[in-house]
Amino acid sequence: MITVTSARKNYGSFAALDDVSLEIPSGSLTALLGPSGSGKSTLLRSIAGLESLDEGTVHIAGEDVTTVTPQKRDIGFVFQHYAAFKHMTVRENVAFGLKIRKRPKPEIQKKVDELLEIVGLDGFQTRYPAQLSGGQRQRMALARALAVDPRVLLLDEPFGALDAKVRTDLRTWLRRLHDEVHVTTVLVTHDQEEALDVADRIAVMNAGRIEQVGTPEELYDRPANTFVMSFLGTVSKLNGQLVRPHDIRLGRQPELALAQNEGTAETLGITRATVERVVRLGFEVRVELRNEATGESFSAQVTRGDAHALGLAPGETVYARATTAPQLTAAVPVT
Template identity: 85%
Template sequence: MITVTGARKNYGDFAALDDVDIEIPSGSLTALLGPSGSGKSTLLRSIAGLETLDHGTVRIAGKDVTDVTPQKRDIGFVFQHYAAFKHMTVRENVAFGLKIRKRPKAEITKRVDDLLEIVGLGGFQNRYPAQLSGGQRQRMALARALAVDPQVLLLDEPFGALDAKVRADLRTWLRRLHDEVHVTTVLVTHDQEEALDVADRIAVMNAGRIEQIGAPDELYDRPANTFVMSFLGTVSKLNGVLVRPHDIRLARQPELPAAEQGEAGTGVIRSTVERVVRLGFEVRVELRNDATGELFTTQITRGEAQDLGLVAGDTVYAHAPIGVRDGADTPA
């Protein structure tokens, strides 16, 4: 387990970490999610020992490592940029940490071969980093970090420099890798989809503080406040209530179904269809609130869109039964 208590870090007048407390369970994959400047990378680097806290403690597996050097914290660290040794082969790059620790040659060979198979680079041992794709170089970097069998694996925006398709493929691969090796992993990302896709737990950070921490479903379905809801997925605003676009129901008539009449929510909103966009299996409907003029968006299935027969200029009635009132600290 990683335990950070009362962590504070200032750069001049800027509070990068403002009294942060967090526990990261052993064997979990926890994402630190937030916008630029929220403190997520500073927190990760503080766990690694690459930043010195102004106040607070860091414990790894019960040991206070607050004043311990990074080399003695038993961690693996992977940055956004690969930091590969260009003059070394893939095998030599992955073996580097083991050679520094003077492990037996046979042990190094077996460990490196096993890891390269795990990360899908079994046939690339003798290639150089320049001969690999970006995704392959990042897999090599992860294998190198895992080679020394660290207690903790820290990933700082590891896929940020890659294109969207490669990022998506590597997210799936990272989740499978974690399920196989079970090393305690902390992932820094500003990508909401990435956090939801790979993490067991997500800590949403803002202005040097943790707004909420929990399982992805918990944060998505029961956000603690409007910041968490707005940052973790798309939102629409109806009558001062923030809702998920896929929770908005559309109808041709203003009457709610009997099953929904007792539900708290946005109320029924007379709206005008501005645009209908078909996105494969789903349809995005862009609407204007007739009373306020505010634009909002809903996502419905192709079947629902066909049943409603929506076209630009149509009048429809929108309603969402759940949400977070704009400016509130707790779910509505």
């Protein structure tokens, strides 16, 4: 387990960490999620020992490592831009940490071959980094970090420099990898979809503080405040309340916007709206609307079948109602 207690870190007048406390269970994959400047990378680097705290402590597996050097914390670290040894082959890069620890050659060879098979680079042992794709280089980086059997693996936006398709493939692969090796992993990301896809637990950060910690389902379905709800998924504002676009029902007549046995958003009522734009996103359709009573814009998300049945087109009038509206415990301004 990693335990951070009352961590503070200031850069002049800027509070990068403002009394942060967090427990990361052993064997979990925890995502630190938040916008730029929220403190997530500073927290990760403090766990790694690359940043010294002004106040607070860091414990790893019960050991106080607050003042311990990074080299002695027994961690693996992978950055967004991984600096591989260009003159070394894939095998030599992955074996580097084991060689400087003076492990026996047969042990090194066996370990490297096992890891390259796990990360999908079996057969690439003799290639050089320049001969690999960006995704393959990040897999090599993870194999190198895992080679020394770290008790903690820290990932600082490791897929941030890759294109969307490669990112999607790699995060699926990362989840499978974690299920195989079970090393305690902390992932920094600003990508909400990435966090929801791979993490067991998510800590949402904002302005140097942790807003909420929980499973992806808990944070998405029961956000603590408006910031968490807004950052962890798309939101619409309907009659002054935040709702998820996929929780808005549309109908051509007021009664068609109602749903049997839902009744969880009675106070929102039924809203008459004008369709401003219809955007087809694969199997889903985003409908951009304007509240005729208030003039506010909002969006709903429906299936292609529903969009076709309703005959949605710009300028048409529809009726909207939220079927679910989370009860937030605190109102934090949406930034």
